[in-house]
Structure formats: structure tokens, C-alpha cells
Amino acid sequence: MSSVKEYKCLNCKAGLEFYPPTQNWKCNYCFSEFTKEELDAAFHQDQSQEESLKEDTPELDSYKCTSCGVELIADGTTSATFCLYCKSPTIIKSRFSGKFKPKALIPFKLTQEQAKDIYKNWIGNRRFAPNEFKGKREIDKITGIYAPFWLFDCKTEGFIEGEGTRVTAWEDGEYRYTKTKYYRVVRSGNAEYHKVPVDASKKLDDKYMHLIEPYNYKDLKEFSMQYMSGFMAEKYDVESEEAKGILKERVEEYFEERLKGTVNEYDSYSVRSNEMRISNSKEDYSMLPIYLLINKYKGKDHVFIINGQTGKVVGDTPISRSKQLAFAGVIFAIVWVLAVFGGALFV
Ligand SMILES: [Zn+2]
Ligand SMILES: [Zn+2]
Structure with missing residues (x-):
């Protein structure tokens, strides 16, 4: 049996x-x-x-x-x-x-x-x-x-804080001016994620x-x-506790992208700091x-x-390496043949 x-x-x-x-x-x-x-x-x-x-x-x-x-x-x-x-x-x-x-x-x-x-x-x-x-x-x-994975469901909330710029440019006679205004831009929110895979x-x-x-x-x-x-x-040989560290990285990355996606009224935006908290995480061995x-x-x-x-x-x-050299050899041989024939014309 x-x-x-x-x-x-x-x-x-x-x-x-x-x-x-x-x-x-x-x-x-x-x-x-x-x-x-x-x-x-x-x-x-x-x-x-x-x-x-x-x-x-x-x-x-x-x-x-x-x-x-x-x-x-x-x-x-x-x-x-x-x-x-x-x-x-x-x-x-x-x-x-x-x-x-x-x-x-x-x-x-x-x-x-x-x-x-x-x-x-x-x-x-x-x-x-x-x-x-x-x-x-x-x-x-x-x-x-x-392959073993932990599939996580979780909630997250947090914010990103960064600098946005608005640039205006104009000309006055022979002078060209640009003015850059700097803004402190904060975005916060919360999200729920389902089935975030972490390699186990x-x-x-x-x-x-x-x-x-x-x-x-x-x-x-x-x-x-x-x-x-x-x-x-x-x-699996990665325990779920250990996998949570990787979950955090992945979720932070998604979440930051998501929040950044809501900042669109500036000419440029860069994140200076963020803070995120993950809660209610639950994992299934899958x-x-x-x-x-x-x-x-x-x-x-x-x-x-x-x-x-x-x-x-x-x-x-x-x-x-040997295949690559053989290939280089072929090219070299062709170039050499061409050169020889080319030279022969002038004889
Ligand atoms: Zn049968
Ligand atoms: Zn082996």
C-alpha cells in the first residue's frame, strides 16, 4: 500500500x-x-x-x-x-x-x-x-x-512623507527664468492585501x-x-515568523508605490521617509x-x-567560453579572409 x-x-x-x-x-x-x-x-x-x-x-x-x-x-x-x-x-x-x-x-x-x-x-x-x-x-x-509558500493576508496602514516640486519657467528679453517651489507632501492611507506569497x-x-x-x-x-x-x-524550512519579515518588505513596497501613485499634482516627487504598520496578518502554508x-x-x-x-x-x-571563442574565431576568420582578398585586388 x-x-x-x-x-x-x-x-x-x-x-x-x-x-x-x-x-x-x-x-x-x-x-x-x-x-x-x-x-x-x-x-x-x-x-x-x-x-x-x-x-x-x-x-x-x-x-x-x-x-x-x-x-x-x-x-x-x-x-x-x-x-x-x-x-x-x-x-x-x-x-x-x-x-x-x-x-x-x-x-x-x-x-x-x-x-x-x-x-x-x-x-x-x-x-x-x-x-x-x-x-x-x-x-x-x-x-x-x-514549492512551499506562506500565503499571507494582512492589513496595513501608514504614510509617506516627501518633497514635491513645481517648476515654472518664463523669458523676459534676453533672460530666462525658472522658479522652483518646494512642497512637503504627505500621503497616508490603509490597504488590505490578500495572498501575498513568501517563499518558504x-x-x-x-x-x-x-x-x-x-x-x-x-x-x-x-x-x-x-x-x-x-x-x-x-x-518548508522557513518558519512563518521568519517569513513575516519578508512579507513586511513586500507589502511596504506595494504600499509605497500605491501612495506615491496618488501624488500627481507635482512636477517631481521623492519620498524622504515612510512608516507602515502591518496588522491582522494571517498565513496559510500553501x-x-x-x-x-x-x-x-x-x-x-x-x-x-x-x-x-x-x-x-x-x-x-x-x-x-570555448563556444564563445569559436564564434569569435569565425568572425575573425571572415574578417581576415576579406582583408586578404581586399589586399589581393591591388597586386
Ligand atoms: Zn484503469
Ligand atoms: Zn542534493
Whole structure:
């Protein structure tokens, strides 16, 4: 038995996997497809029985990398043979023990095949990327994982204080005058923010995670183990208290922009100081879908991430020095040939 609440095909009893394009569950043996409602109805009885017994401990596998320490979680339908973060094959599989209770998630919309195509196009356009990054073996390593996030709702109030200017200019005979008037401009207000995401994984660089936003939170679903089938998940390692610091920065930035947007009767405006207070913050442990491929090249990590809902891509590739030199060589050779031919005309 793998997962406690694993769905089985209603026709052939094989395991079902979540199928992103239709948001249903699909049988890989007889190709039947079922909606969540159909499956919940069929499994309702066992589920409620078992749920009461084992609510906090669904049977999950843990894949722990002995070289970089990351711990990934999967249900019985997915397994890891290498570490997604450092590519090390030294993965220790065990029964996951601990708490894993996300509140919500956005299900994958992209299949792994689509993710591979996106990567293939992306890397194909990078002329100087090393060949190792372009091979099929590499492309096949793109993996769908649910990244842990804290989604915050909060209120904020505060003000910004700064200097506005109004400039008038006129001419009088041969003289040109400009007059600048300075104003102290204060704006205050309050706002409510919903679903502000804060990256809850130390392994995933915040910088990249912010770049693949936004997610469309209309698709946010209450967490259910069934969405895990076919994917891995990373357990959070940034506590919500720590995440609040980042929330504050993000909200301050939004809020300052918003207040600045109301200052429009001046020729220029710059903020000198601000003060903001965040209150009523409430967070939910949530998971957002990404496809991930991390490559090591000359000791440095190169990250490629696709937003598993929208398909937005963020990544960087190293520049292969030898390829770049070869390219420079070609240009040099052409110039040299031209020069030689050019010179030949005068002989
Ligand atoms: Zn089936
Ligand atoms: Zn690792």
C-alpha cells in the first residue's frame, strides 16, 4: 500500500495520476479519466474512516539527499533517483515522518512533456550555453515539484512623507527664468492585501521565485493528497515568523508605490521617509507548482524554473567560453579572409 488516500481506477483498479490539462485523474493503464467529485464519491467511505485514524500522518515517502540535505516528499506514485538540487544520486528513501499539512495548493496546469518542450525551446535559443545543457538526458531531468509558500493576508496602514516640486519657467528679453517651489507632501492611507506569497524554502532562491510570479490564486484549492500523484513536494524550512519579515518588505513596497501613485499634482516627487504598520496578518502554508532543473557548471548552480500554472520561465545559463571563442574565431576568420582578398585586388 502506498498512500492512504490514493485513488484507484474505478475500472481497472490501477493507481491514478493527476492529469494537469484536464485537472482530472487519469489511469495510465486503461486511460479512463475521473473528476475529483466522482472519485470523492466512490472513495468517500474509506476516506472518512481512515482520515479519522491517520489525519496527521498520510503515508508518504521521504527522499533525503545526503550531499545537500534537502528533503523532498512524494506519495507512492512518484520516486526520485537523483537530487533535484545538486544532482547527487545519493538519495535515501524512507517513510516520511513528521507533519505535512499544507492548507492549500494550486494544481499543476502543465504536464512534464510541456515543461520539457518549453525548456528545449528556451535552451535552444541560447547559443553559448554548454552542450551538456541541451542533451536529452538533461531535458528529461525537469521535475514537477510543489514549492512551499506562506500565503499571507494582512492589513496595513501608514504614510509617506516627501518633497514635491513645481517648476515654472518664463523669458523676459534676453533672460530666462525658472522658479522652483518646494512642497512637503504627505500621503497616508490603509490597504488590505490578500495572498501575498513568501517563499518558504531556503533551497529555492527567493529572487527566482519572485520572478516566476504572479500565480492566479483563483485556482487555489484546498489541499488534498490526490494532487500529489505524479509530483514531488518540498517541505518548508522557513518558519512563518521568519517569513513575516519578508512579507513586511513586500507589502511596504506595494504600499509605497500605491501612495506615491496618488501624488500627481507635482512636477517631481521623492519620498524622504515612510512608516507602515502591518496588522491582522494571517498565513496559510500553501504549495505552488513549479518545474525545476538545476545544472551545475564549473561549480556554480544554474537554475531553470517554469511556473507550473502559467508557463512563465526564469532561468540563467552559463556561457561556454570555448563556444564563445569559436564564434569569435569565425568572425575573425571572415574578417581576415576579406582583408586578404581586399589586399589581393591591388597586386
Ligand atoms: Zn484503469
Ligand atoms: Zn542534493
